[in-house]
Every structure is written in C-alpha cells, then in structure tokens.
Amino acid sequence: MSTHARERGMGLWFAILFVILLAVVLGSISIGSTGTISSAQVCKGLAHACGWGTGLADPRTEIIVELRAWRALTAAGIGAALALSGGLIQGLFRNGLASPSLHGVSGGAALGAALAIAVIGGYGILDRGFSPSALFVPLCSFIGALATVSLVAFLATSGGRTSVPTLLLVGIAVNMCVAGAFAAIQSLTLKDYEVSRAIMAWTFGTLEDRSSHHAAIVWAAVAIGAATIPFVATELDLFRGGESDAAALGVRTSRVKIVTLVIAALTASAAVAVAGQIAFVGLAVPHLVRLIVGTSHRRLLPMCVVAGALFLLGADLAQRALFGFALQPGVLMSLFGGPLFVILLVRHRREVSAW
Amino acid sequence: MVKLLEARALAHTYRDGPRAVDGIDFSLAQHELVVVIGPNGSGKSTLLKLLAGLIQVSTGSVHLQARPLEQWSDRERARQIAVVPQFLPALPDLLVSDFVLGGRYAHLKRWHQASAHDHAVVRDALARCDASDVACRSMHEISGGQRQRVLFARALAQEADILLVDEPTNSLDPEHQVRVFALIAELVRAGRAAFVVTHDLNLASQFATRICLLSAGRVVADGPVASVLRREVLEPVYGEHLYYGRFDDGRGGGSPFVLPWLQR
Helix, strand or coil, rough: CHHHHHHHHHHHHHHHHHHHHHHHHHHHHHHHCCCCCCCCHHHEEEEHHCCCCCCCCCHHHHHHHHHCCCCCCCHHHHHHCCCCCHHHHHHHHCCCCCCCCCCCCCHHHHHHHHHHHHHHCCCCCCCCCCCCHHHHHHHHHHHHHHHHHHHHHHHHHHHHHHCHHHHHHHHHHHHHHHHHHHHHHHHCCCCHHHHHHHHHHCCCCCCCCHHHHHHHHHHHHHHHHHHHHHHHHHHHHHHCCCCCCHHCCCHHHHHHHHHHHHHHHHHHHHHHHHHHCCCCHHHHHHHHHHHHHCCCHHHHHHHHHHHHHHHHEEEHHHHHHCCCCHHHHHHHHHHHHHHHHHHHHCCCCHHHHHH | CCCEEEEEEEEEEEECCCEEEEEEEEEEEEECCEECCCCCCCCHHHHHHHCCCCCCCCEEEEEEEEHHHCCCCHHHHHHHEEEECCCCCCCCCCHHHHHHHHHHHHHHHHHHHHHHHHHHHHHHHHHHHHCCCHCCCCCCCCHHHHHHHHHHHHHHHHCCCEEEEECCCCCCCCCHHHHHHHHHHHHCCCCCEEECCCCHHHHHHHHEEEEEEEEEEEEEEEECCHHHHHHHHHHHHHHHCCEEEECCCCCCCCCCEEEECCCC
C-alpha cells in the first residue's frame, strides 16, 4: 500500500473514531450516579448551554447535564493529553516501553502540583471563579514535569546517544527520588486535614467536580501540543534510524528534542495537574493506534489525540455503565496498566534481551 | 578541478579519549572516488563525521564549496552531502519506499508534504540502486545486501553532490561487494564525488581514483592507487603480514592487489 493510500485510510479512521467519541461523550453525560438522562434531553440541554434553543423544563436536569458535560470534556482532554505525551516520548526515545509515567514526566508533574497544593493550602483550581491560584498548580506541575524529564534525558544520554537500559534505569531512579520527595510533602502536611486530603484525593486521579477551568487547562495544553505535531512528526520518523542519521539527513536534532520534551511535559503535566497521576493511557494508546495506522508519527500523533480521548472517556463510561460504580480513573488505569506493561515486555522480549 | 569539500589542519579529540584526528589536510573534487584506508582506530570514521558536519569542528576547518561547513544550515548541508552509514543503530519499522523518502527531507517544503516529484525521485533512486523490487517490503524483511542498496538509494534521493560512505562492504558477500563499488563508481562518473571508508584494499585498487592512507589520525599517503598500495607505504602502517601482487592485464601491467597473509 502506498503512503497516499494509507493517508486516505487514516482520514477514514479519524472520522470513525471521532463519531464514536461524540457518542461516548453523549453516553457519559446521560449515565451517572444521579440518574440516567435521555439522549434527547442531553442534546437539548447541551444546545441550550451553547446558547441555542429553549433548554430543558427541569432546571435541575440542566445543571446535571452541564456538570457531566464538563466532567466528560475534562476526561476526554486528559486522555488526549496523556496519549499525545506518550506518543511523543515513545518517538523521541525510540522505545515502545517509554511512557510519561516511566520517565518521570508524571511523577515530576505530581511533585510540582503537590508542592503547589501545600503552598496554597488546598487544591486551588477547585475554587469556583477564576483566580491566579487556578494557574499556579498547573504551572508548578509543568515545571516539575519538564525538570524531571530533562534530568532523565540528560543523565541517560552520553556522547549524543541515548541508551535504552540506561534510560529505563535512570527513569526508575529519578522516579524513586520524586516519590521520596512526594512522600515527604505528604508527611509534612499530614496535620493539615484540608491539604492532605486534597493531595490524597488528587493522587488517585479523580474526575469528580471538574469544572470549565479544568477542561480549559487540559484542552489548551492539547491544542498547543496538537499545533506542534507538524513541526516534529516527520523529524521523529527520521529519528528512528538514530540521532546521527537524522542529523545527516538535515534534521535539526537538538531543536526537535527540546520541542518534543517540552510538549510532552506540557501535555502530561496539564493532565496531572487537573486529575492527578493516571498511568497506562500514555503507554497503551500509542500502541493501539500503531496497530491501526502504522508507525509514522505523521499519522500516529494526531490519532493519539482522538484515540486517547476516546480511550479514557470510554473506559470511564464502560465501568459506570457495566458495573454501576466509578473507580477513580487513576485507580482503574493502574489496575490495567501493570498487566499491559508485562504483556509488552513479553512481546518485546527478544528485542529487550538484546539491549 | 573544483574542490567540493576541503579540510585544513583538521583535528578532533573525543572527550576523555585520544586524539582521533590529528591535523589532517584533505580535499575532495567532482569526479573523484577517494577511498580512505587505515588500521582500526586510525581516525577514518571520525574524519567522515567531521566532513559530514555530524561532529562539530573545534580545531582546523572544513569548507563546503569554499564556505565554512558550520555556516551551512542542516538542511542546506544535507542537500550537498549525503552520508551512507555502515548500519543503522535501530532499523526503522517502515516500508522501503517510505524509508528512502526520508532522503527527501532536506528538499521538502513547509509542512513536509512529499510531492509527486519527491516520489518520482525515490522511484528513480530505487531503480538506479537495483532495489525497485523491494520498494513495498518492510525494512525488517530484506536481506543485508538489499539493505545496503536501500541505504544508497536514500542517499541518492538526497540529490547531493557528495557521498560520504562508511564501510559499505562489511557483511556483504563478494558479489555484492563488487556491485556496491561499481554503483559508487557509476555515480562518480555521472558527476558526483565520493569519500569511501573501507578496509578492502583490493576493491580500493580496482575502483578508487585516489587512495588516502590514515594512521594514528594523520594522513600518511594520499595519491593514485599505484603510489599507495606499495610495500614501502603499507608495511610501516599495517605490519608485515601482507602479500603484494599485481593483476595481469596481459600487457605487463595491471592494478596492484594486497592480501592479508601470514608470512612463515
């Protein structure tokens, strides 16, 4: 199949996933702990929220529709952000076992956010109404993520070559340090009920009480990330033959590395700041997408955005629809994430033993 | 002859390492096929990387078409110099045609959409390297010889005047070794210039327009084949375990050959 044909095929997949995503968003709004709302009512309520139509007869239902809509949008944005971050990191490190949580991006983001929560004395962006502190948690989270992933990349690279075993081991070591600092913050804030509860609830990766601020922060990061895809996708494809090979073909390798790391840190940290650490999405979605559209980053990265949104929201909807209860997505994803990592390791065993 | 690439007093020391290149003057002109030989660790690969702009020049200078190499942007440089690596540290999971399209990167317009012209160049490059039959196969499925031809095709798709080739015949059977050098020679006749690092003195003898012998980071000899492939020149560098001969061309002359041979 030629490149042209596969790019057309990708358009079709993109459309299919997008339609499914819309259906899942509607489903997420209609199903919830406060009762099921018919899809006709959901559409009517959403239209009214956007300024069209007369709205619903019952103002209470309308409020539920709005709350659930923000929750669904936030969840979709988190999925998109984590999947894009994972796709970028796997591309940059040329390794399918790489992920935001493995390379300290999520850990660093969590540490930054926990520090911010401790300083503010609560989870700032929970407050209704915009305040400067609403941006403080995401900002600290971004700084934490960028710092750790840069440290990991720097420590694992010598003479311009990033060795995979070193990378994984350095990732583990840095994650340990970050976890230690995180535990220290938790233990120091233990007496302050408000702060320690905020940190604890947020660590599980929660989607409850998400508002327009959360959705705005995470989707802004996704938008910035998606806008940079054209500047790094072809380059990351050329990185697969090694950095030196890419340089010989005319790629400005240092710029690509910096842009990719910054965007991966930005998207993952926005997700972490809004909903806590959620593993698995950043690792799994790029793998699933590769099965559909192949390995070229020009197709992989845009598809990660749509598929990641669909994946997290779909998993959340599925557990609520099938089992009638809602584990926090962070908990749910960790339950699946460990086994998936083992499966990937076994599948890549030959490659792994060659390191 | 127009000098495409010229190095003066070039030196390079790796961090915590020995001086790999120690004051080299070197030039490459159109229609030249320069084969660079020398023992392991004599600085051949480092010289190649310096000429390719893959290692920053710290001592001495490299000029590409009379302009300092570091003043060329990565993309501009890649339109002039193509590197054919010995192997890739990781083989990308790509179709051969998509891999070769990577050679067009430096020519792509903004947003990097490959045009019909780019695809035509790729097809032509694959055809010239006798690799059209594997265009739709995966890079993982093809043999070592085919992979070497595909690497050349990608360099050809770069449409650069200068080819820097690192040990192209390693891991190839004799038939493919000859074919690879014949391909390089054909490209050079068509107007390119080639810099080929190899250990194979006999392929050098048959195909080189000039041989450059390196030892301990310095140029020991640089000139026509017959002036370099001689016992007086090679023995101080390679030691005594070489057998020197001459192909009989039926007229009392012919190219020299040199074989590794344990003298008893």
